[in-house]
Amino acid sequence: MNTAFWPLLKCLVISGTGLCIPTHTRINTSLPINIPRTGGPAGAEADVYLPLSCGRDAPAPAAPGSARGPWEGGRWGRGRVRGQQAASARGLGERGFRAAGPRGRGVAGSRSRRRKGAMVVSVEPHRHEGVFIYRGAEDALVTLNMVPGLSVYGERRVTVTEGGVKQEYRTWNPFRSKLAAAILGGVDQIHIKPKSKVLYLGAASGTTVSHVSDIIGPDGLVYAVEFSHRAGRDLVNVAKKRTNIIPVLEDARHPLKYRMLIGMVDVIFADVAQPDQSRIVALNAHTFLRNGGHFLISIKANCIDSTASAEAVFASEVRKLQQENLKPQEQLTLEPYERDHAVVVGVYRPLPKSSSK
Numbered sequence: 001m002n003t004a005f006w007p008l009l010k011c012l013v014i015s016g017t018g019l020c021i022p023t024h025t026r027i028n029t030s031l032p033i034n035i036p037r038t039g040g041p042a043g044a045e046a047d048v049y050l051p052l053s054c055g056r057d058a059p060a061p062a063a064p065g066s067a068r069g070p071w072e073g074g075r076w077g078r079g080r081v082r083g084q085q086a087a088s089a090r091g092l093g094e095r096g097f098r099a100a101g102p103r104g105r106g107v108a109g110s111r112s113r114r115r116k117g118a119m120v121v122s123v124e125p126h127r128h129e130g131v132f133i134y135r136g137a138e139d140a141l142v143t144l145n146m147v148p149g150l151s152v153y154g155e156r157r158v159t160v161t162e163g164g165v166k167q168e169y170r171t172w173n174p175f176r177s178k179l180a181a182a183i184l185g186g187v188d189q190i191h192i193k194p195k196s197k198v199l200y201l202g203a204a205s206g207t208t209v210s211h212v213s214d215i216i217g218p219d220g221l222v223y224a225v226e227f228s229h230r231a232g233r234d235l236v237n238v239a240k241k242r243t244n245i246i247p248v249l250e251d252a253r254h255p256l257k258y259r260m261l262i263g264m265v266d267v268i269f270a271d272v273a274q275p276d277q278s279r280i281v282a283l284n285a286h287t288f289l290r291n292g293g294h295f296l297i298s299i300k301a302n303c304i305d306s307t308a309s310a311e312a313v314f315a316s317e318v319r320k321l322q323q324e325n326l327k328p329q330e331q332l333t334l335e336p337y338e339r340d341h342a343v344v345v346g347v348y349r350p351l352p353k354s355s356s357k
């Protein structure tokens with residue numbers, strides 16, 4: 001698609017209506033994929049980096065796309081309680097975050113850094129390209145802010161001087177983003193990296209989309225599909241400041257309605273929380289996903305079948321995906337951030353091994 005038309009296309013947003021319900025859980029790699037891998041972020045092979053500030057420093061009301069209530073002076077309102085209990089059960093702090101510090105938890109030495117006066121902070125790359133880990137009083141998952149000076153949903157910004165250059169990062173809250181929860185849970189691949197073209201289904205007001213925008217950078221593109229008017233308004237405002245987000249206010253069940261706005265993509269990320277989500281992803285994959293491209297789907301078991309066990313729902317969704325040429329490769333639950341949610345990651349029409357390099 002000719003990039004000269006993007007600003008024009010960004011105006012061609014079409015409206016719809018919708019409800020927002022979040023999702024997630026975890027299982028893992030290598031087939032057969034239906035064997036749950038237990039343990040949340042504290043799992044042995046997981047990268048355990050917890051946000052330093054999601055609670056205390058992110059007092060913004062919950063985004064319209066979130067089932068979580070507003071920050072209520074020290075604890076999350078409606079919806080947070082479960083995550084909190086789960087987090088406490090795993091030995092995390094009350095807010096679900098673990099301060100870096102001695103005694104073998106977090107990063108040894110943080111407390112002594114604090115005692116000496118000036119806090120030494122740093123940022124190091126996460127193994128997922130475009131994602132970083134902030135090391136300070138508390139460690140946090142962060143992304144490099146594409147629009148320095150601006151937060152998107154009240155998240156904390158941190159500035160670090162690297163080689164004489166100041167860089168601003170935005171903290172990424174796993175209680176508000178299933179992609180962040182999956183990364184903290186140790187997902188093997190996210191396939192979203194600098195320069196990626198991403199189709200994001202269920203963008204809500206742009207919380208996670210904004211971090212995807214940071215990861216892919218100015219040379220990437222994220223087409224953000226959302227059918228709720230209210231969330232769509234916020235999303236459009238986020239996109240006004242971030243040139244790599246194309247908001248598409250449409251129903252993801254009808255990809256042909258927005259096919260003129262979207263080119264072929266490398267990755268589809270879906271978080272629509274609908275009973276027919278697998279079908280929605282398949283329709284969009286057949287229309288926009290390149291062969292050998294990847295998908296990530298957040299599945300909320302309750303949304304699909306509230307009478308079956310979460311594991312049974314995940315297995316049945318995986319079967320639906322397989323029937324559509326979407327080959328699941330990894331499955332992971334999102335405790336302690338979300339209960340009975342899973343993220344499934346896979347490949348679409350895998351290329352023959354010789355041509356996939």
Ligand SMILES: C[S@@+](CC[C@H](N)C(=O)[O-])C[C@H]1O[C@@H](n2cnc3c(N)ncnc32)[C@H](O)[C@@H]1O
Binds near residue numbers: 021064203208250272
């Ligand atoms: C769980 S929320 C998404 C949260 C978002 N992914 C985030 O991390 O910030 C689900 C969103 O999907 C949207 N949605 C549900 N069904 C949809 C559909 N058929 N087409 C477009 N958006 C849809 C809802 O309006 C809602 O905003």
